Every structure is written in C-alpha cells, then in structure tokens.
Amino acid sequence: MKNPIAERIADFLRNHPPFMSLGLEELIIISNHSQVVYLEKNQVLFKFDDQPHSYFYVVRDGAVGLSITADEKELLIDECDEGDIIGIRPFFAKDNYLMNAVAREESLLYAIPIAFFEKYVFANVAVSKFLLESFASNTRNPYNDEDKGKLATENIRYHNDENVFQYFKPIKHTENPITATKNATVKEIAEVMVKYKIGSIIIEKNQLPIGIITDKDLRYKIATGIFSIDDTADCIMSKPVITVGANNSVAEVQLQMMQLGIGHLCVTSDGTPQSKIIGIISEHDVFTSQANNPGVLLKQTKRAKNAEELKSIRKNLTHLIQNALNENIPIAHISKIVAEINTVITKRAIDLAITKMDQKPPADFAWINIGSQGRKEQLLMTDQDNALLFADVSPDNYDGVKNYFLQLAFYVTEMLSTVGYELCPAEMMASNTLWCKSVTEWKRQYDSWINNPGIEGILMCSIFFDYDFVYGTKELVDDITITILKNIENNQVFFAYLGADALKNLPPLGFFKNFIIEKDGEHKDNFDVKGRGLMPLIDAARLLCLSNKITGANNTILRYKELSALEPQNAAIYDACAEAFSILQKFRTKEGFASNSGGRYLDLSKLSKLDKLKLKNAFNPINDVQEIIRTRFQLTYFT
Known part of the structure; x- marks a missing residue:
C-alpha cells in the first residue's frame, strides 16, 4: 500500500541537494523511514554540546536558527529555511553538536535516520561529495550561489576555502609503525602495545601487511574469554588489512573509515596490501589533522587556562597560515581568520589577567590594538602594539584606578609575550603609563595630535589612527572616534x-x-x-x-x-x-x-x-x- 506521507516527503526532497542525485524509488524508501517533526517558535531542536541525534534534518517549512553563545550573548550564525540540512555532524564527527538549533518560527522538519541513509551516502558519489563539502565548510548548502562561501564556525563566517583546504589536504600518518608476526602470542602483543602506548599493531609477513590487532580486538575477543592470551596473533587479527597510499586527503581517509566501520588504515608504499608497510593512520590522526581548523582553534582559545596553552594555539595558527599559503588561499581570507583568532587570544589573555588581579576592574575600560594589529594585518609573530582606555573617575580615585589598569596591562602584555607576541621595543603598549589613560586624557591626546601636528607628532600618532576594539566597553572607543571626527573637520593643516x-x-x-x-x-x-x-x-x-x-x-x-x-x-x-x-x-x-x-x-x-x-x-x-x-x-x- 502506498504511503501518501512518504510520497509527499520524497516529492519535496527530490528538488533539493543532495537528494536530487537519488532516484525516486530510493527517495520513497528513505521517506518511508523518515519522520515529520513539528517545532513551535523558540523550541530547541538541539543545543551546544548535546549528544548527536540518530537523525539529521531537512527544513520543510519555517526557519531554524543556528547560534552559539559567546561572551554570555547568543549570536545568530545562520538561518536555515526550506531545503536546508541541519545536523549532519554525526555523519563525520563523533563529538557533540557545536551549535544551538532553535526554531525562529513555527517549523516543519523531515527527520531522516542517519544509520539508514549512510548506505546512500557511500553508494552515491554526488551525495557523499555534497555532505563532505557541507561538513568541511560548515555550510548548509555549498552549491547554493546565494550562500556560497558562508562558513559558520564558532562566532564568525569565513569563505569556505579557509576550512576546506584543511579538510582536503593530505593527511599525516604515523611512520615506522610497530609490527609483529602472526606467531606472536596475544600476551606478547598486548605487552608491546602497553610499552609503546599504542592502540594497534600491524601483523606482517615479509614486511607486507596480513592483519591488524587493535584495542577493540583485545576487548571483544580476549577480555570476553573467546580466545586466550596465549593464542597467537593470527587467531584474533582482523583481515584483510585495509591499505591506502601516503597522499590520501583527510576527507578520503575519514570517509573510508566510515564506510568500513574501522578506526585504522595501513599505509603502504603503493597503497595496496602487496607493497611494503610504511605507516598507519588512526582516528586520532584524523582528529589531529584537523586541529588547525579555525573553529577548533577558537574553541580551544576560549578554554585555555594559561599562557602556555595560548602559546600552543598560536603555534597551530602559524601552521594554519603556512598551509593556507601553500594552498594559495587568498591572503585577504587568511588575514580574516588570523585576525579573529589573534583577537580571541588577546581576549582570553585579558580574562586570565583579570582573574589574576586581587579585584575586578574598578571602572569600565576598553582594550584596543593599534598598528598592524589594529588593522588586522598581523600574520607574522611581530611585536605587540596596544593601548587601554578607562572611564573617567573622580580625582580622588584616579591614581588607584590607573595603577590597577597598569598592573592589569602588565600581566596581559607579559602573557602575550609568552604566547609569542614580542614586547614593543618603543613600548607602545597598554602597560606604558603614556598609553594607559582615561577617556578624557585620550581625547586631549588626540586633540593635541590633530591640532598641533608637527612632523614628529605625526610620526608618533599615525598608528594610533589604526585602532581596533578588542575587549571591554566599546562605547569608550566610540567616544574617541567621535572626538577624532570632530577635530579633523576642515583641518587642512592636519591633513x-x-x-x-x-x-x-x-x-x-x-x-x-x-x-x-x-x-x-x-x-x-x-x-x-x-x-x-x-x-x-x-x-x-x-x-x-x-x-x-x-x-x-x-x-x-x-x-x-x-x-x-x-x-x-x-x-x-x-x-x-x-x-x-x-x-x-x-x-x-x-x-x-x-x-x-x-x-x-x-x-x-x-x-x-x-x-x-x-x-x-x-x-x-x-x-x-x-x-x-x-x-x-x-x-x-x-x-
């Protein structure tokens, strides 16, 4: 008997990618296993850090907003409407959701079971390519010209190349893997795995792979009593070994692991089991190969507990820049990513410095980057240039407030120095009393630079017109901007x-x-x-x-x-x-x-x-x- 609901679902799906790459009969079968989900306005589909659902979703009617929480504020990243796919993360990553999905109006969604749909992913190149590109770029529809290049990560949209190049670059494998022969006992193999702290060992004959033993084999075949620890490797090893060449991309490796339900691949000289073993790739390698992903770096930065962790993140950012240059990603796109991560590193350094202080800030303040950092053009690890503005306070409190912010700035600049941003030789930093001022003092400073612009003054002040708000109360910086615009009005001498x-x-x-x-x-x-x-x-x-x-x-x-x-x-x-x-x-x-x-x-x-x-x-x-x-x-x- 025909199922009219399934037919309606199939008729809708056939007009949207990637389903348009499937036949009507396939869509009917998929639709028969799917569900219709109704969401009221503001109803939550899933939240950040929720465990992955067993379904992914297609919006039929209405709109679902994707958002993240940053600085205690809810930031809308994207809005998905008719035909857009939500929640494909469980296809490719085994961690929890990175965003919130909330209905922005009454909405109908089609929930398609992931386990059932997987076989269509692996059997149809067009479907798998669509989902891979969507996941790699975090783009709801990479083939939609209207949204082409919109990449939703932690709190910013990037051109899809910035993330895709990470995902489709060659994966690094572990070289010279530990091997054993088929006559080695399970006990001997387990002892080797413990000694070298590895989760797998390749079984070889004449340097050719004939099997593999993993932690999973030890749990399911030995711990359960099916085999004895005195049995030989050939009794419990998995075979045949799945082999790949050395230049496979992250995407290809991850897809192959998913298709076959395995966690390790043996790397051979020509990619076949008939050639010499040269390495091994694990799920951990797939994860670490994406460690320089911009979204991952942003997430790690916000959780960093000290300067050393921030230093490690900045080191990974350097690798990201180098990879991007090698992939000929436009420098303007690279700069956007680097600027965002540099800013978040500075924000985290300020948060950590405030925690280190004996008290909370005694007045509103704003931290600004100036010079190349203010222009968001600092790709290399050059020195830091920054300044601090604090709200006007009474004369009686001024010295105490300024001393607080000078101490805070000292902690921040020292922490950034540890991260790798050298201290400015000219001391153009917020830790210098000259560049840590109240708003009124900064207004006077800009007034002096603009209305008494002797050539030495111009040389000194020009980089202070390249400033970028980083942390604190933005209205303080806006107040300075208003002052600048007022002072430069018809100011021919200054210009x-x-x-x-x-x-x-x-x-x-x-x-x-x-x-x-x-x-x-x-x-x-x-x-x-x-x-x-x-x-x-x-x-x-x-x-x-x-x-x-x-x-x-x-x-x-x-x-x-x-x-x-x-x-x-x-x-x-x-x-x-x-x-x-x-x-x-x-x-x-x-x-x-x-x-x-x-x-x-x-x-x-x-x-x-x-x-x-x-x-x-x-x-x-x-x-x-x-x-x-x-x-x-x-x-x-x-x-």
Missing part, C-alpha cells in the same frame, strides 16, 4: 602633515625601473618590502579614509574597497591598490616564514624572474594613489 607623511616613501623603483635597495647596514642590498612597498599603501588608505570620515574600516584592503565604492571615478586605482597590498603582504609573509623573521627584507637574488615582475607591478598603484593625495591636499609645494 597636510598627514599627507606629507604618506608621500615620504615614493614608488621604490629607480629611473631605469630598478629596485631601490638598502645601501648599507645589516640589510645591505636587500629590498625593504614593508617600508618601501606596504607602508605607502597603508599610509595612503589611512589618510583618504580619515578625510572621507570612513569609520569601522581599519584594514587596508577593506579601506580601499570602501574608497572604491565612495569614489567611482577612482575605483580602478583603489582596486589596484588593494590587489597590490595583497601581493606585497604575501611576499612579506612568505619571507617571514622562510627566514623566521618579520619578513621585512627580501633578498632579490632569490626571487624568480616572474616574482620580480609581480613585485614591480605591485608598485604601479603607489604612484597613482600618491598623485591623488598630492592633488586633493594641494601638496605639490608642501612636500
């Missing part, structure tokens, strides 16, 4: 000085289009990519955004995009500047990793002809944007 500073570094090519290199000193004959390439673009973007009163865009690339939208007549120049900045930043980042330095100086002799051409082409927009500055601020004679 003249800032313009002159922006023009101090001309395009770094000589008359014959040769690179202008350092003439002497430690870096003689090297090219200063930061000072001669990046800084002119940074300075120009800062100046032009200030003059246009563009707020909330401190990142250089984002600044040029804002300028491009605001001034269509100059859009081509600003877009070229953004692209040039990306190219130069990538050169610097690669050099920093290669030489374990700040990446500022390039040895041109080591660059290929093509790289030199890319570098030269990146300098062309500098001349164009500087010409805009000369004309706009009438600096022909000033400079």
